[in-house]
Amino acid sequence: MDLRTKYLGLELKNPLIVGSSGLTDKVDKIKSAEANNAGAVVIKSLFEEQINAEINKTVYSGSNDYPEAYEYIQEYTRDKTITDYLNLIKDAKSAVDIPVIASINCVNDTEWTSFAKEIENAGADALELNISLLPSDPFTDAEETEKMYFKITEKVNKSISIPISLKMSYYSAGLAKLIYNLSASKNVDGITLFNRFYNPDIDINTLEIVSSNVFSTPDEYILPLRWIALLSEKIDADMAATTGIHDGISMAKQVLAGASAVHIVSILYKHGLEYIGTILKEFESVMSKHGFNNIDEMKGQLSFHNIKNNRAYERIQFMKYFGGIS
Secondary structure (H helix, E strand, O other): OOHHHHOOOOEEEEOEEOOOOOOHHOOHHHHHHHHOOEEEEEEOOOHHHHHHHHHHHHHOOOOOOOOOOOHHHHHHHHHHHHHHHHHHHHHHHHHOOOOEEEEEOOOOOOOHHHHHHHHHHHOOEEEEEOOOOOOOOOOOOOOHHHHHHHHHHHHHHHEEEEOEEEEEEOOOHHHHHHHHHHOOOOOOEEEEEOOOOOOEEEEEEOOOEEEEOOOOOHHHHHHHHOOOOOOOOOOOEEEEEEEEEOOOOHHHHHHHHHOOOOEEEEHHHHHHOOOOHHHHHHHHHHEEEOOOOOOHHHHHOOOHHHHOOOOHHOOOOOOOOOOOOO
């Protein structure tokens, strides 16, 4: 089977991308991803919160009677964290032939715009902007919150020439229109659906707030599947799916819906990067079963615009199954 595909203008030997995670935070892991036939890697995101945590750790790890030293420590720690990240990109590019995509987590349009140029200079093949917006303030209009997507992508796009992918949230009252407008802005080359958020839980024994399961479950692939199927033919940007893709079957479904690539993390944490081979074999078996010789023949075959019963993608009620209606 010919698994080659294009994503963000990059040539990938297959659509499987090892997503931004601890699986891609060191050169030896990235080399292992390539050795196990990953199509590309997204380096672990650099978070603004990560830098602030490192600063606080340094400041409070020892006694410091000089308040003015905080500013020096803050600047030094920030610069060192960013330098380490840039060196990871450089070293990874020297070590592997597959595309290396950098990733930064953005919460505003000020901190990271200048950093994006440094990422390009370090040799990254593309940049993923991971913008995690949670519209939790009841006094802020949704439109005002969503403007941040446009502010960040516009500023970054003006500063770099490498492809940009936006990894975004599903929290929007008008998600289809938002994604369409982001694509129409021409500030991004691809859109990845969706962010996987930290989700709080309650420990009923201690009555404390704890983290829920950090790994995705296999049924979570349904959410990006619906929106990729609905929008892949309507927007002028590559779409990638992430969250809940645990095998070659769910990977194949995303491509059939119109995805150019899939980002996989959780199942590789559980089984190791060697499991990429198993996923690709399952994916190839789907292609073989249905007579697809290459990705182009397969991609988007079951998108909203290519099937007769396309209203199934828009159905939100279970009337037929739970309402006694046949």
